[in-house]
Amino acid sequence: xxxxxxxxxxxxxxxxASLELRxxxxxGATPYLFWYVQSPGQGLQLLLKYFSGDTLxxxxxxxxxxxxxxxxSFNLRKPSVHWSDAAEYFCAVVPNTDxxxxxxxxxxxxxx
Amino acid sequence: KAGVTxxxxxxxxxxxxxxxxxxxxxxxxxxxSWYQQTPGQGLQFLFEYFxxxxxxxxxxxxxxxxxxxxxxxSEMNVSTLELGDSxxxxxxxxxxxLVGYTDTQYFGPGxxxxxx
Numbered sequence: 001x002x003x004x005x006x007x008x009x010x011x012x013x014x015x016x017a018s019l020e021l022r023x024x025x026x027x028g029a030t031p032y033l034f035w036y037v038q039s040p041g042q043g044l045q046l047l048l049k050y051f052s053g054d055t056l057x058x059x060x061x062x063x064x065x066x067x068x069x070x071x072x073s074f075n076l077r078k079p080s081v082h083w084s085d086a087a088e089y090f091c092a093v094v095p096n097t098d099x100x101x102x103x104x105x106x107x108x109x110x111x112x
Numbered sequence: 113k114a115g116v117t118x119x120x121x122x123x124x125x126x127x128x129x130x131x132x133x134x135x136x137x138x139x140x141x142x143x144x145s146w147y148q149q150t151p152g153q154g155l156q157f158l159f160e161y162f163x164x165x166x167x168x169x170x171x172x173x174x175x176x177x178x179x180x181x182x183x184x185x186s187e188m189n190v191s192t193l194e195l196g197d198s199x200x201x202x203x204x205x206x207x208x209x210l211v212g213y214t215d216t217q218y219f220g221p222g223x224x225x226x227x228x
Contacts, residue, residue: 036219041221042221042222043116043202043204043219043220043221043222044202044204044219045219046216046217046218049216090155092155099145099157099160099168099170100145100147100157100217101157102147102154102155102156103154104154105154105155
């Protein structure tokens with residue numbers, strides 16, 4: 001079945017450590033790919049997006065993501081996590097250019 | 113520019129009632145989409161309106177409906193509320209329609225609906 005998978009429900013890292021959040025999709029063609037972040041009580045904020053071209057995408061707040069076609073993945077990375085990065089992160093795809101399909105989210109906890 | 117605004121932010125209703133939620137998009141944006149967020153089902157697409165026309169619809173029953181006004185403001189209505197309708201309802205706007213998607217969606221803070 002077509003889907004977006006975020007295999008990690010909850011991740012805990014220490015402040016200053018590196019971070020990688022995983023996202024896999026199962027659509028035939030390469031969809032448009034997004035990462036959003038949601039802080040408690042807030043809406044979703046776009047971190048970055050991939051439509052085509054360079055497979056390494058830079059976003060806001062020091063985040064980047066790499067599209068790997070062979071692995072159907074679009075993992076989000078940050079070299080050094082800050083306490084303010086604690087939030088829920090959602091990977092999303094637009095498979096048929098008509099609507100946004102979200103993964104189940106990964107909750108990030110940051111310890112000082 | 114002001115962001116996407118949603119009113120009310122919190123709402124408590126009882127089963128069987130109906131509810132209307134409002135969304136004002138970013139100025140100049142013509143597309144408004146609605147999403148339901150629950151712990152069990154995650155974020156699910158409800159529908160999209162563009163230029164007062166529904167362009168796309170998710171897999172929700174007919175109790176969920178919406179409309180868009182000429183100023184691009186949108187309302188979502190849920191009739192005959194059920195306990196399972198308790199959720200955070202998010203609205204997002206973008207300059208153009210999601211069909212042929214290339215635009216970024218900007219999300220509002222959501223309306224937290226509790227059905228008792």
